[in-house]
Amino acid sequence: MTTLPPLTQQFVSHFGEMGSRWGINRTVGQIYALIFVSETPLNADDIADALEFSRSNVSIGLKELQGWRLVKLRHHAGDRREYFEAPQDVWEIFKSLAEEKRRREVEPTLSMLRASLMETPGNAADAHAQKRMQQMHELIDLSSTWFDDVARLSPETIARLMRMGSGVKTVLDMTDKLKMVRRKKEA
Numbered sequence: 001m002t003t004l005p006p007l008t009q010q011f012v013s014h015f016g017e018m019g020s021r022w023g024i025n026r027t028v029g030q031i032y033a034l035i036f037v038s039e040t041p042l043n044a045d046d047i048a049d050a051l052e053f054s055r056s057n058v059s060i061g062l063k064e065l066q067g068w069r070l071v072k073l074r075h076h077a078g079d080r081r082e083y084f085e086a087p088q089d090v091w092e093i094f095k096s097l098a099e100e101k102r103r104r105e106v107e108p109t110l111s112m113l114r115a116s117l118m119e120t121p122g123n124a125a126d127a128h129a130q131k132r133m134q135q136m137h138e139l140i141d142l143s144s145t146w147f148d149d150v151a152r153l154s155p156e157t158i159a160r161l162m163r164m165g166s167g168v169k170t171v172l173d174m175t176d177k178l179k180m181v182r183r184k185k186e187a
Contacts, residue, residue: 008037031061041074041083069096091155113137
């Protein structure tokens, strides 16, 4: 990575270190970081040269990133090589990551929980375990439904919602107060 500008090199190295904490290997994290900050689409040879990785490691990493929908394939007229770029919209990247994690991690867990909840408990320990699983199912299902709702919002609305932080509680409290006033008027 000696040919990369210092800021890019720092970002690529950090992303590689963080990749393992996010469930991807270091190489894939570094490939993605390089593509993300690149001004132009890169081909596998460009990536291998810049990161000093083998061409086969780059190809495997690019396939994984395509599976996560984190890179887009591009072709240049008169050039048979494939070029890769990251989506320009960071919200699109965030949604792709969240949707893929959900598909790979959350949905299998929900399926297992649903199947477990269909079972008839054989003893008190199983009944207790099933009750706890029901609570977990409700939480995961609620958060999945919330994610679906949020995913339909525009990036601008999502950003506003996130900036509100705990201010959302104030809005919810005001909504509850308005409901109470309406009920009193109707009574």
